[in-house]
Amino acid sequence: MTEPLYSLSISQLAPLLARGEVSPVEVTARLLERIKERNGELNAYLTVDEAGALEQAREAEACLGRGEAASLTGIPLALKDVMVTRGLRTTCASKILENFIPPFDATVVARLRREGAVILGKANMDEFAMGSSTENSAYGPTHNPWNREYIPGGSSGGSAAAVAADLCIASLGSDTGGSIRQPASHCGVVGLKPTYGRVSRYGLVAYASSLDQIGPLTKEVRDAAILLNTIAGHDPKDSTSVPQAAADYTEALGREIHGLKIGVPREYFGHGLDPEVEAAIRAALKTLAGLGADLIEVSLPHTEYAVATYYVVAVAEASSNLARYDGVKYGFRAEGKNLMETYLNTRTQGFGAEVRRRIMLGTYTLSAGYYDAYYKKGSQVRALIRSDFETAFKACHLIACPVSPTPAFRLGEKLADPLTMYLSDIFTISANLAGIPGISVPCGFSSQGLPIGLQLLGPAFGEAEILQAAYAFEQATDFHRRKPPF
């Protein structure tokens, strides 16, 4: 073995574990050691569960010994700290949940445990998943392993950085407006946002319930398919999870993409797109064409309204969802003279600036007299955005485009101007509004050595095709093999 254990992917590690060539305890201990040594440089983890992880690794070892291996037995993973884990602190990177110990597991966590995964700890994020840089964490920002002066993207920045820096084998994040795909792109890893309803949201701390979706961040495309196999499926505990059975998402990997029609949306290549990103995407399109895909131009005419729509819909849902943090049932409480003052003090001291800004925006846009102008209007434009995709997917199987208009920006660069930060999500937000799946796969590097991701979008429940095309692209290139200088 030339490569260190911690740098392996799921699909590389699983056969070694199954054959008994390495033990789950050995891998887990090695990762815990690496996290202890190196996490301080990145702040990718908020909580590391050393004892719990070693305990799970020992159980995995016993399972393997009995010949009872499941698909993830002994695979050490990181979870974005927005998924509740029984007995393990879950903060959402907020002060208001600083000491929250969930009494139950999110459905995705229960499914990972059932498949034998080892949970190393909880990854840093923007507070309540609100942000694009992981700078909104109450516990300090995460740094990009490719260059520590740059943001890792967000809001699943800790999950993406942990995967890129080999501080875990793979991880889960959540994506409300690009929060899996954008950090995956900025950290040079694979990130998949499934179709809305494909993965249960039970136990995912709610930000914007009609947009939130959990998905994998991984070192290679095959791993994203493997994790999706575990987490996808109907859950009676989430009334918005879809009843249709999930597929085996690894099945289509390796199938050729000859004749696949890939739409290139003309609105995604205009003003504001960094020339280096554009060049990387154009080169990626050429690679796809070289693999036999037919590229056709498509139009998504309402693209320029996506960010505005999102900031109406998401903040409205957020203001309602975050009303639950009242200092009464769980979480932080700041005492006041009376109940009203307790609410005010708790929420003012417990929430960071971005969270308070979005709660206030949502409160305002839903308030009497403004509902029609904002929330209703936004929901109508959302329908137009979805219908753009429905029209486009009549002409093509998949859409290929950039994930983010620029490579990762510098820490602090956009912190003072929330609107500029919001606009950096222009290419990812539409998929959440339309409910469709999307993946980011490494497709190049900027002249400064920062990763660039290619986004592939599919129609609802088109995960298998997205993964097939992403895999074909990955196998034809070697961007995913490069490791950060970390």
Add this chain to the structure above:
Amino acid sequence: MALSREEVLHVAELARLSLRPAEIEIFTRQLNDILAYVEKLQELDTTGVAPLAHVIPICNAFREDEVREGLSLDLALENAPAREDDNFLVPRVI
């Protein structure tokens, strides 16, 4: 429709938040910037477009009304900042 300082304070109160004096001006400016940007939506004619609140065609996900085990009282109260017996404890309301 720009928000005044008073409106910002009112919205904060509705949201059960209070703003530190130094924040009032910043929040007023930032909220107005975002609302001005969102005004962009008014460019579109959406007459007759049905609002989309939910993207998947699921309506009324019913299940049998059967008794099941839930969280125990102790587990449900375990994270309470203050409790008394089987209750959440809050400051006196009346």
